Amino acid sequence: MAGARPEATEATLVAEVVKDILKKLNSSSSSDHQGIVGIENHVRRIQSLMNLESPDIRIIGIWGSEGIGKTIIARQIYHKLASHFGSSSLVLNVQEEIERHGIDHIISEYTSELLEKDRSFSNKRLKRTKVLLILDDV
Template sequence: MAISEAGMSSDVAQVSEGEYKVLLSFRGSDTRYGFTDFLYHGLVDAGVCVFKEDDELPIDKMIGENLLHIINNSMLYIPIFSQTYASSKRCLQELALIVENVSKSEGQKSILPIFLDVEPEDVKLRTPLYSTAFGKHNEDFPHEAEAWRKALAEVDEIKGWNVKKDQSQATIVKLVVEKVLEKLEMKRKSVTEHLIGLEDRVKQLTELLDVNHQDVKLIGIHGKGGIGKTTIAKIIFNKLSSHFEKRCSFLENI
């Protein structure tokens, strides 16, 4: 994908579920409309293809084929350990699959854990917060519970972010987004903050490019100097570049 002030063109690839770069694993009842939502939109605004399950599913609902495909093909995993994360069989199943994927990836995939109002000691099952839930899991799912326990222990050893009630969640989200972009090696273009009046134009151009379509498209942006042509091109590049893995570039001043 190449974008210049004169115009934009793209080798448009078919975007499928398997092309999500980041997967968020979280307990919806704890964080869906709070921290997870803030993080999701922060990543999307940064141009990252991120998967967040939109519907609240029953705790014991099994992982379906589509979600399994997304887990297997994602590159980064962000488990958000909240107060009742360990109560959810589904969350623990996801975590075990995530750990398995990372262990098989030979360093190509990573886990970025977030401890949201919990301590690493909780995740290690050294306090009642998570260990109480595991008491029931041991009774109901004795074979799976051991794999879940090992997954929790392994992820707990990874350096992540501790988010306390008296901390700025916006600051943590910014740090996580920066780390994700670094891990994905995404080359983003800097744009002026607090842009006003460009949202409609960006939306229109994004719809015209239609990255889900297989055709190659060329869009020209023309007008007098200083009206924001390059800025719009940079915003579009930032929004769409992650769809093209590393096969994209921004060519300026040609």
């Protein structure tokens, strides 16, 4: 690269290496639930529904009786896929949080959490960024 500052090239390379390492760590050791029978099938199925290559918005619901592992599946998806997004957040116990703090507080808290993942984000830039937001117990 003629005229490129060596520091910029080095910083870009370091950022790419870190991103690659984090992606590999997240996908290989995402949580303690890897031994649960059938969990990876559910994760793969939901991942295919997400169509990660598409710029379109996706809303996917996991529905079922209490205690069948919906939260575990949601956590696995988050840990496996968060590195594929510009920003991500996993919000557990949404109903309980809304009852305790109110919906406006929850919206404000998690919007700022998404923005804090990358300090250079602004609300305007967040609108053009691929975001993974998982809400549990809605």
